[in-house]
Every structure is written in structure tokens, then in C-alpha cells.
Ligand SMILES: NC(=O)C1=CN([C@@H]2O[C@H](COP(=O)(O)OP(=O)(O)OC[C@H]3O[C@@H](n4cnc5c(N)ncnc54)[C@H](O)[C@@H]3O)[C@@H](O)[C@H]2O)C=CC1
């Protein structure tokens with residue numbers, strides 16, 4: 219199939235690269251000429267494991283990039299809209315979606331063949347049929363369901379594992395305004411014959427995406443609230459959670475007698491809070507959407523509140539142990555919002571770094587991938603080191619903000635240091651007895 223993907227961010231570029239690998243002919247469109255040039259030069263504008271290889275393999279034979287949306291739409295059978303949908307403080311901001319829908323509609327005016335338009339961005343229920351569809355009809359002068367199809371196909375990939383998640387989806391949701399639209403989407407994903415498929419309407423597809431993200435965010439805030447209580451009760455949350463995770467309703471026992479996940483349940487693990495470009499904005503957008511429609515969203519409001527307070531725990535633990543931190547040497551490990559990415563959007567490390575800097579701590583930092591992004595945002599607050607060794611060399615305290623696997627080596631590295639720096643584990647990834655001076659989320 220000939221596919222145009224509008225927006226070449228984490229979702230658009232990963233989807234485009236994967237679809238080209240699967241044999242489709244893909245053109246990626248972006249308003250940012252820098253990104254377009256980088257893709258054409260086989261140079262990934264974002265860090266994502268495996269993306270370099272996909273660009274090497276497919277550019278320019280099956281994957282190209284352009285700023286010319288009109289040409290891309292006219293020369294393709296299906297367009298995926300993957301532009302950003304930020305939260306503007308009150309409601310979801312659909313300005314990029316509206317702009318793209320208008321431009322696609324204008325192109326469709328001159329396209330004699332049927333074309334399929336698919337929203338892949340995360341949008342609140344009703345957006346595809348009540349916002350995108352009318353804009354397409356008005357701009358094209360054509361009729362949805364007759365001259366073109368309209369669909370909603372939410373994306374569930376995680377940054378850092380994006381290509382694996384796209385290539386091995388748990389399920390694919392085809393939301394369409396009619397059978398023909400759903401069938402067009404099904405044709406795009408034909409090769410995924412082993413994944414579960416959900417055929418539904420666009421509104422339900424939109425709701426599935428928000429429900430999934432809100433549930434995962436709720437599990438994290440639940441774990442963090444319990445962690446904070448554990449710390450106050452002199453209980454180690456890691457032990458408490460292990461005892462809970464062993465319930466076979468959370469980690470089922472296979473017929474072989476083995477557990478699916480022995481004592482560890484994803485997203486039911488405490489830390490310094492969730493970040494990223496999606497959980498925070500999506501939960502806020504759903505709360506606003508519900509409340510604007512007269513439905514109180516108490517639980518999800520609390521999910522956000524708990525998360526907003528969580529980074530502060532890192533500063534509190536540091537001050538509890540060190541006292542006044544002005545002039546003290548503190549190393550921050552990890553600025554990315556999670557391991558495997560260079561994305562620092564809404565990273566819990568950012569408020570922690572800002573606060574420590576304001577309090578006069580002397581900050582050193584290390585992040586294996588996100589250094590460049592972090593220096594752009596926080597360069598005046600801290601000084602980056604090239605290696606983990608250099609970063610911790612003369613630290614009085616070390617804060618783990620991101621669970622990069624490299625940090626697992628810390629106990630051995632710390633044992634070789636002359637002093638015994640305090641290790642504040644914001645991801646509970648280090649065994650508490652493996653370093654002389656340990657503090658962690660959910661541990662007194
Ligand atoms: N980042 C993630 O892991 C996931 C994101 N999503 C959703 O996917 C959507 C996109 O997210 P990201 O890829 O992270 O966004 P992003 O911010 O990384 O990329 C969006 C891209 O769209 C481009 N763009 C904006 N206006 C345009 C226009 N008029 N024409 C062409 N290109 C335009 C921007 O230049 C940018 O390159 C959002 O709705 C997000 O919630 C869904 C699942 C996962």
C-alpha cells in the first residue's frame with residue numbers, strides 16, 4: 219500500500235519506518251525541514267533502538283520524507299495523522315490536527331480516487347468524527363464514506379521499545395466510520411496475523427487509548443502512594459509489593475507450574491513519578507474532557523496530584539540525610555523520563571534538578587543518551603560528565619532518576635570510591651544492602 223504519514227515524531231517516524239520495513243511504500247511528512255533532511259540522510263532525528271537500521275534499510279527505496287503534504291497525499295492511498303496533541307492547561311489542543319485535516323482535505327479536492335484518512339495521534343473521544351471528518355469534508359467538498367474513508371487507529375508503543383512494540387503489537391485497534399474504512403485499516407496491518415484485532419467505531423478507539431494510558435498511570439500513582447505510606451510506617455515497599463505481586467491474579471501460574479512474572483508486575487512499581495509526553499498530558503486531557511461533559515473525574519485527578527508530588531520525595535530524602543544541601547556535591551543520574559530514550563519531556567528529573575540548583579547544591583549529571591536534550595533545557599543548572607565513573611567520582615550524594623541499566627553497576631563502583639556517598643534510589647533498582655549508605659522511594 220502507498221502510505222503518507224503526517225508528523226515525523228516518535229510515533230510518525232517509527233510507524234513510517236516499520237510500515238516501510240513491512241513492504242509498504244511510505245512517505246513521511248513534516249513541517250520541520252530539519253527532520254525531513256535528517257531522515258533523507260538516514261540520520262534519525264530521535265534516539266530509538268533499531269531506528270537507524272530501519273532507515274539504512276528502507277531510505278530511499280520504500281521510505282522517503284518531504285515537507286510537501288499535498289503531493290504526499292495525492293500519491294498515496296492512505297494517510298496516517300501522527301502530529302502532537304498537547305494539553306493546553308484547560309483542554310487538549312487540536313491545532314495541529316485541525317491544520318493537517320484541512321491540508322489533507324484540500325489535497326483530496328483534486329484526488330479522483332478513494333483515499334483513507336486515519337488519526338493515529340491520541341485524541342479525546344469524538345475528535346475524529348466531530349472535528350476531523352467535518353474539516354475534511356469542508357476542505358475537499360467531498361463526502362466521507364463515499365469519496366474517502368475516515369478512521370482512528372490508536373498507537374500503544376512505548377518510547378525506548380517503540381520498534382519492538384510496533385512490530386509485535388498486543389492488539390491493533392481499527393476504529394472506522396464504516397466497514398470500508400475498517401477494512402482499509404485492516405489491509406494496512408494485514409501481516410500482523412497473530413495480534414488481536416479490535417474492529418470498532420472511532421469514538422471507542424479513542425476511548426480505548428485513553429483508558430489504557432489512564433489505567434497504567436493510575437497503577438503507578440497507586441504504587442507511589444503506597445510507597446510513601448510504607449516509608450512512614452518503616453516498611454520497605456519493595457518487600458510489600460513483592461508479597462502482593464505473588465498473588466496469582468497479578469502474576470498467573472502457567473500449567474507448567476511456573477509464574478508468568480515471578481513477583482514483579484509492570485507498572486505496579488514505585489518511583490520518582492511518571493513522566494513523558496503522554497501519561498501526564500493524556501490523564502489531564504481525559505480529566506478535562508470528562509469534567510467539561512459534566513462527569514467528575516476524582517480518581518484521575520488524584521493520579522495527577524500524587525504524581526506531581528512524587529519528585530519532591532527525592533529532595534526530601536536528600537535533605538533528611540544531608541541536612542542543608544547548599545554547596546554539597548550531588549550527582550544526578552538520568553534525565554530522560556525513562557531508559558532507552560533521549561526524550562526528557564515532563565521528566566521527573568527536571569523539577570528535582572531545578573529545586574536542587576535553587577537550594578545551592580553543586581550539581582553534576584550523567585545520562586547515557588539524553589545529555590544533549592538535557593543540556594539544552596538545564597545547561598545552566600548542572601554540569602554533565604562523559605562517563606558514569608567521572609560523574610560519581612567525588613559525589614557526596616547520588617540520585618538515580620532514570621532506571622538506565624548501566625546504573626546497576628553502581629554498588630561495585632561505589633565500593634571502590636574513597637568515601638561512602640549517599641545513594642538515593644528514585645527507581646528502586648539497586649539492592650538496598652549493596653551500598654553502605656542507601657535511601658530509596660518507599661523506604662524510611
Ligand atoms: N511519544 C509516544 O510514545 C506516543 C505518542 N502518542 C501520540 O501520538 C501523537 C504524536 O506524538 P509524538 O510522536 O510523541 O509527537 P512529536 O511531538 O514527537 O512529533 C509530532 C511531529 O508533528 C510535526 N507536525 C506538527 N504540525 C505539523 C503539520 N501541520 N504538518 C506536518 N507535520 C507537523 C512536528 O513537527 C513533529 O515532528 C500524540 O498525539 C501522542 O499523544 C501515542 C503513542 C505513543
Ligand SMILES: O=C(O)[C@H]1O[C@H](OP(=O)(O)OP(=O)(O)OC[C@H]2O[C@@H](n3ccc(=O)[nH]c3=O)[C@H](O)[C@@H]2O)[C@H](O)[C@@H](O)[C@@H]1O
Nearest residue numbers: 373374375376377485486487489491492493494496555556
Ligand atoms: O501513549 C503513549 O505515549 C504511550 O505512553 C506510555 O509509554 P511511554 O510514556 O513511552 O513509557 P512507559 O514505559 O509507559 O513509562 C512512562 C513513565 O512511567 C514510569 N513508570 C513506568 C512503570 C512503572 O512501574 N513505574 C513508573 O514510574 C516511567 O519511569 C516513565 O516515566 C505507554 O506505556 C504506551 O503504551 C503508550 O503508547
